[in-house]
Amino acid sequence: MRFRIIVLAKQVPDTRNVGKDAMKADGTVNRAALSAIFNPEDLHALEQALSIKDKIRYAEVILLTMGPTRAAEIIREALYRGADQGFLITDRKFAGSDTLATSYALSLAVKKLAPYHLVISGRQAIDGDTAQVGPQTAEKLGIPQITYAEEILSLDAKKIIVKRRLERGVEVVNSTLPALITVHSSAPPCRQRIGKLLMKYKHARTVTELQNETKDYTELYTERPYLLIEEWSAEDLKAAGENLGLSGSPTKVKKIENVVFQHKESKVLSNSDKDIEKLMQTLISSHIIG
Amino acid sequence: MNNIFVYCEVTEERSIADVSLELLSKGRKLADDLKVKLEAVVLGHKVTKPEAMLFPFGVDVIHYADDEKLFPYTTLPHTSIIIEIFKKELPEIVLFGATSIGRDLAPRVASALRCGLTADCTSLEIGDHFENKTQTEYKNLLFQIRPAFGGNIIATIINPETRPQMATVREGVMKKEVYSLKYKGKLIKIDARSILKDEDFAVTIIERHLEKSRIDIKNAQVIIAGGYGVGSKENFQLLFDLAEILGAQVGASRAAVDAGFADHERQVGQTGVTVRPKLYIACGISGAVQHRAGMDQSAQIISINTDLNAPINQIADYTILGNVADVIPKMIKYYKKNSK
Structure with a gap:
């Protein structure tokens, strides 16, 4: 039996590079102005999975993501870096999912990939920063969770030893398998794309993406079935409607506000020697420094 | 209820x-x-x-x-x-x-x-x-x-x-x-x-190595914090130089931590530490609300930024328009000159 590692990843808007056009006039977020990226800590998670594959020859790495058609981009990215396969959970019924509804959908997809040994994800995604989906998915799967993993120290078919990064130090824990691990940003960064894999997978597409292609690729995909990225709908996952999307989400957004800046009398200084010397004198004389 | x-x-x-x-x-x-x-x-x-x-x-x-x-x-x-x-x-x-x-x-x-x-x-x-x-x-x-x-x-x-x-x-x-x-x-x-x-x-603890956070920015009176705009890890050293002579601690925005300029223990903001120092010098920090949530209670805020429209400037007492690499050495120079 292969040692199956499932990596949970998310495509997120790059909230760290928000430009002036990121907000629309009505105060809502202009998603189109933000580039979509592989959630940074999920890349750290992918690296952990790939480094296990480096050591255990019979290990396989499967990337699982939920999102719109466009999210297939991160599946390709994972394939370029060494993942064996990817699945896209995509359905309008999942729209509006909070962390609970998301973990429900992810857990069904993980179960569909059973038997598995390890589920690895990033600690949190940069668009929400909740760090909830990992533990919630573990609970739904009924498996232990190891959060904030920094390093996998040892691993065999039945157990794993992981170093965790906590606020005030580190902790080394032993867990039975299967288990779910969330990876901290202090873990090693992900390896780069591998040229050979880039060539191999550059035509990897989901069915929906293929429908939008002008060229007919039927032959290519019959010949190389690994290029077809499977899409899973709510029905494929046998998901119960009341647990999906908005209706499966106990949290509702009541109100969204644009950030209101608190105005304060601000003195603008130049970087001239004169201005800076005067500022330092003020700070010293008012005993703020010195 | x-x-x-x-x-x-x-x-x-x-x-x-x-x-x-x-x-x-x-x-x-x-x-x-x-x-x-x-x-x-x-x-x-x-x-x-x-x-x-x-x-x-x-x-x-x-x-x-x-x-x-x-x-x-x-x-x-x-x-x-x-x-x-x-x-x-x-x-x-x-x-x-x-x-x-x-x-x-x-x-x-x-x-x-x-x-x-x-x-x-x-x-x-x-x-x-x-x-x-x-x-x-x-x-x-x-x-x-x-x-x-x-x-x-x-x-x-x-x-x-x-x-x-x-x-x-x-x-x-x-x-x-x-x-x-x-x-x-x-x-x-x-x-x-x-x-x-x-x-x-199912999970057992093998070893715990608890160390008090080496870096204690929470209780610092003066914090020199750097953002993505500092530009590099080398430029971040300037912040440490200024911190040393002022007896301050160095903080960082999340973007700076993500970019590898500073350790995550230094992160100020909603997903980091909340601080209330006497003086907070924000260097090359644009001032996302998550960052400001962690520092807007500071008694005095100085922002060093090349962009006059950076959101942080709106809560700053002083905005120095300029490059961190130019401004900090001048601050060090004039602090030394005037503190005696």
């Missing part, structure tokens, strides 16, 4: 964590608003005088499980006991610290109870909500307010239908306030062994 619960974290010294006391203070106010009781859950071993510690914060009931298996914290045993308590007590609201423990535990509990959870709230209020779609009015909901989407929006989250309404809050966000030194509640002992099963011990 049912009661408000706070999960109280046990520290290395077997006391109750500050963040939990802060949440009890907030919980007491919410309980007074709703005219309900405040209850604390303490899971640990040989915790130092939980009654004396917690009753002054207005706690009516302490649920205390004292068992060596509960300390140090591991996820599954704490989850199982909390679920057992909550299934019986059906809390209205539950608050957890947004710490390594709270952020590990709360989502697992929320998933098991199928209730809503909002992470890293910066404000909690009681309010009413009218749902237009169903024409239903909900009275006295917990409004859970938090920045989202990289700090570009502030969202108010509610859980109209499910209970408990759960939230996590970071240390330092709520104020710790003693309610009454004479306040007395009762303590209910919980027998952990009758609840825990073998599978709750």
Whole structure:
């Protein structure tokens, strides 16, 4: 039996590079102005999975993501870096999912990939920063969770030893398998794309993406079935409607506000020697420094 | 209406964590608003005088499980006991610290109870909500307010239908306030062994190496913080140079930490440390709301930025228009010249 590692990843808007056009006039977020990226800590998670594959020859790495058609981009990215396969959970019924509804959908997809040994994800995604989906998915799967993993120290078919990064130090824990691990940003960064894999997978597409292609690729995909990225709908996952999307989400957004800046009398200084010397004198004389 | 619960974290010294006391203070106010009781859950071993510690914060009931298996914290045993308590007590609201423990535990509990959870709230209020779609009015909901989407929006989250309404809050966000030194509640002992099963011990701790955070920016009087605009790890050294002569600590924005310019222990903001220094010098920090949430209480703020329109400038007392690499050496020079 292969040692199956499932990596949970998310495509997120790059909230760290928000430009002036990121907000629309009505105060809502202009998603189109933000580039979509592989959630940074999920890349750290992918690296952990790939480094296990480096050591255990019979290990396989499967990337699982939920999102719109466009999210297939991160599946390709994972394939370029060494993942064996990817699945896209995509359905309008999942729209509006909070962390609970998301973990429900992810857990069904993980179960569909059973038997598995390890589920690895990033600690949190940069668009929400909740760090909830990992533990919630573990609970739904009924498996232990190891959060904030920094390093996998040892691993065999039945157990794993992981170093965790906590606020005030580190902790080394032993867990039975299967288990779910969330990876901290202090873990090693992900390896780069591998040229050979880039060539191999550059035509990897989901069915929906293929429908939008002008060229007919039927032959290519019959010949190389690994290029077809499977899409899973709510029905494929046998998901119960009341647990999906908005209706499966106990949290509702009541109100969204644009950030209101608190105005304060601000003195603008130049970087001239004169201005800076005067500022330092003020700070010293008012005993703020010195 | 049912009661408000706070999960109280046990520290290395077997006391109750500050963040939990802060949440009890907030919980007491919410309980007074709703005219309900405040209850604390303490899971640990040989915790130092939980009654004396917690009753002054207005706690009516302490649920205390004292068992060596509960300390140090591991996820599954704490989850199982909390679920057992909550299934019986059906809390209205539950608050957890947004710490390594709270952020590990709360989502697992929320998933098991199928209730809503909002992470890293910066404000909690009681309010009413009218749902237009169903024409239903909900009275006295917990409004859970938090920045989202990289700090570009502030969202108010509610859980109209499910209970408990759960939230996590970071240390330092709520104020710790003693309610009454004479306040007395009762303590209910919980027998952990009758609840825990073998599978709750799937994860065992082999080793713990606890070190006090080497970098203590929380208590610093002066903080020199750098953002992505500092440009490089080398330029960050300038911040350390200035910090050294001012006796300050160096902080960083999340973007700077993500870029590898500074250690994550230095991160100021909603997902880092909340600071209130006498002086905060923000170098090349644009000032996303998540960053400002962690420093806007600073007594004086100086922003060094090449962009006059950077949001941070709007809360700054002084904005120096310029490049960090030019400005900091001048600050060092003129500090040395004038401080004698």
